[in-house]
Amino acid sequence: MPYRLIRDMANSGVMPNTQELINEGTFRSMTSSIPEISCVSWSSIMTGENPGVHGIYGFTDLMAGGYGLRFPNFASLKAQPFWETREDRRAVILNVPSTYPARPMNGIHISGFVAPELERSIFPADVLDRINATGYRIDVDSQKGHSSISLFLEDLNETLDARIALAEALFEEEDWQTFMLVFTGTDRLGHFLWAAYEDETHPQHSDFLDHLQRVDDGVGRLVGRLESDAGVIMLSDHGFERLDHDVYVNQILEENGLLRLEPQSQAAGRPGRRGLAAITEDSVAFALDPGRIYIHAEGRFPRGCVAAGEEDRVAGDLARLFGDLRAGDGPAVRAVLRRDDIYKGPLIGAAPDLVLVGAKGVNLRGSFRLPSERADEPFTGKHSQPDAFLIVRGVGPKAIPEAPNVVDVFGISERILGGGTQP
Amino acid sequence: MTSTDRKAHNALKTCWNCPSINLAGKVDFRACGQAAEGFDKDTSAGDQLMAECKRRPGLGLFDPMAITFEECPEWLEGPYGFMLKDMRVMILGIDGYLGWTLALKLGRLGYRVSGVDNYSRRSWLAERGGHTIVPIARMTDRLHAASEVLGVNINFRAIDIYRERERLREFLDEVKPEAIIHYAECPAAPFSMIDLDHASFVQENNVLGTLGVLFMMRDILPETSLVKLGTMGEYGAPLTGRPIFEGVFPADAVLHWDDRQWSLGGEMTPRDPVSFYHVSKVQDTFNVYEACKYWWLRSYDIMQGIIYGVHTDEVSADPRLRTRLDVDEWFGTVINRFVSQAVIGYPLTVYGSGEQTRAFIALEDAMQCMVRLINSPPEPGQYGVVNQMSGYYSVMDLAKTIGRVASQEFGLRVTIQRLENPRVEADRHPFEPVFDALPDEFGFQAQHAPEDVVYEMLKLLTEPKIRARILEKKHLICPSTWWSGAKKQARRLEVLEETTYG
Secondary structure (H helix, E strand, O other), X not given: OOHHHHHHHHHOOOOHHHHHHHHHOEEEEEEOOOOOOHHHHHHHHHHOOOHHHHOOOOOOEEOOOOOOEEEOOHHHOOOOOHHHHOOOOOEEEEEEOOOOOOOOOOEEEEEOOOOOOHHHHEEOOOHHHHHHHHOOOOOOOOHHHHHOHHHHHHHHHHHHHHHHHHHHHHHXXXXXXXXXXXXXXHHHHHHHHHHXXXXXXXXXXXXXXXXXXXXXXXXXXXXXXXXXXXXXXXXXXXEEEEOOEEEEHHHHHHHXXXXXXXXXXXXXXXXXXXXHHHEOOOOOEEEEOOOEEEEOEEOOEOOOOEOHHHHHHHHHHHHHHHHHOEEOOEEOEEEEEEHHHHOOOOOHHHOOOEEEEEOOOEEEXXXXXXXXXOOOOOOOEEEEOOOXXXXXXXXXXXXXXXOOEHHHHHHHHHHHOOOOOOO | OOOHHHOOOOOOOEXXXXXXXXXXXXXXXXXXXXXXXXXXXOOOHHHXXXXXXXXXXXXXXXXXXXXXXXXXXXXXXXXXXXXXXXXXXXXXXXXXXXXXXXXXXXXXXXXXXXXXXXXXHHHHHHHOOOOOOOOOOOHHHXXXXXXXXXXXXXXXXXXXXXXXXXXXXXXXXXXXXXXXXXXXXXXXXXXXXXXXXXXXXXXXXXXXXXXXXXXXXXXHOOOOEEEEEEEHHHOOOOOOOXXXXXXXXXXXXXXXXXXXXXXXXXXXXXXXXXXXXXXXXXXXXXXXXXXXXXXXXXXXXXXXXXXXXXOOOOHHHOHHHOOOOOOOOOOOOHHHHHHHHHHHOOOEEEEOOXXXXXXXXXXXXXXXXXXXXXXXXXXXXXXEEEEEOOEEEEHHHHHHHHHHHHHHHHXXXXXXXXXXXXXXXXXXXXXXXXXXXXXXXXXXXXXXXXXXXHHXXXXXHOOHHHHHHHHHOHXXXXXXXXXXXXXXXXXXXXXXXXXXXX
């Protein structure tokens, strides 16, 4: 959720408990990770590292030495999350994205999405009975958002209620020094119903506010159980804004002769797929979601054609191409970032060469499917990079950077700890 | 990709087909044979279908079509396409004619073979007073010889798959086979036509035994491929002369009726089973089809032609490794029966006109097909059907071929007799089977013509010891089991002397 929404909702009384935390602590706008997607951002929040160190660049990534698509998960995370850096601190970690599969730790861990099997999302295993008894589920069924908004909202609220109920029980009954809980329903709400938030006459406007109120109520029920001076961090992993335009990065590359895909029928072994496997040997670049661009370099990719000395020139050409690209009346891209300018660390070799940050309202997509192949999608909101939020109670404002980034959260939490808390 | 036609048949299959994979993510499978809905969505990773390799967990979660067999270090190129390294294959019915032969072949190729059997084929023969004319060893001796002679170690357990389901479940869970070869059914049409008890037994044993296997696979082995033995006899021989397709109608088949038309593409073709045994196989077909649809199981249903032969390199390597050969009226298949009759100078018993045309496949060719099918597992939810045959011949033509080889190569005097047909079947009928899938999709090439196989068989069956065993059971070769229920010997209609076909 974005800084402005939280500010407005807290001010207007929709989120009174959040307002109280703002009054007691420091409230800042925070920049998200690049790209501004949950798996990258939460990995940075929990480890305090950038993707060059933790290795998570997106929900999808390339298998080493080829075009295979893999889905990085907790096992792919190459930096330690804060609860593993100090084994003497007992932690409850509930619903943090990209922490599947769960692994042994001092405390209780229930993974957030993407978590295909509930049994492997839980540590220790005996928490499973408790979870099953409460009706807890890891994620809302987003398919419902495509078919029925009212069923989707019902599911969203039920999922939230069960999450809060479980969190309250663990909060009370378990012995812990750190408690981390992520509400993931607000992201789904934003994607499907951002238009309802912006338009007060929208039939689901009150439903949108109602869900935020429920989240705030959950915050109040947990924070209310703490001593008044206990440390609390409340944050979002990225902002949100209205979705005006979808821009298909691979299609732009194709139109400019920089990417060519074998016709579907000839894509060996993967009939009917327009995808990575169909990239031809004269392709210069391709993209993965949302705006990660890979130069099709010799040595890095089996069919790569861009020679080592040419990469800089190609990167420059791509930067110009996307820098000039328009979407609607404005630019399509806020920034074209070079790998070396945004990532540092031992895993930089696996990074995309360029990352596009969409302009306001522009949703970048790395899909290989043609826009015409996509059914009408009901999304009205998209992530935004510059305006996540951060509220910190328990340390003074001087301990918090003026313009914090998600990687700073780890350090702030370390300052609080010693008796600290963070929902 | 210019050289795809030179690649092994399964080189470009991906993890999507591999049994060593766990699938996760949003799986919304609507109907058999279709790809999962939502498979290619990338709106968030939560909508993706993801694979996890059981053999290489370090890969994490990945796109199930990301890696081809050719690219994967767990799949190694072999004589029958790429094979999964140390693949675990369990054979249900491993003591039988096909089961034992396949076990040795797979073992020699490097598969990790396990198997179960309750020796019922031996008991059925004993019940009818018969025996295998090629002597076979006890299972303990077979296993010992396999290890000693071929270096093949088979993990065997004596289990009745229908009556000892819990034991089978435990064994499956312990071994976790990546392919299950299901040969554990009673394979005899005349046996099922003896009386009510036999018909009930065959249907119960076959249908409910298989049903149990399907439920166990759902519960503990959903990624394992099931290669299940059916029979060309499930189709019957349609008198309209329409082609006998491979299980389902081709995409461009159309039904015209009442000035209207409908596509039949992908629909199951009609079955017209020819005995209560064949009915059990048809029921299996539907049970397996449904299980694939409901539970995403993967299966090939093998519509096998009439099998014949005694030789593979493995079973011929030692007398203790021989596979059984039945020539009695219940379990003996037609070529095997004719050859044994030729050996003892008994007129070959052709039923009716002898113009019935049937599909055939030699034992060695059938084994090649099985290995190729095991190596190229079906997709999740796929119910695949192959017509496993290498050619089709009239029964009379086969009798003449056998007579010719026996007289010309072995100096045997052979006559052919036509008997009353105890079965209910058309003597004269059109027959146009389609058998393209195995050659086109699995790289199968038949290597054994009937003449060559008959020659091999005669070499073995003319050995005095085996000839004596045929003579001992000569009275069981002529049919006495009538589809009508009558109990009588079939009367002779005609005798064709050697000279008429030589």
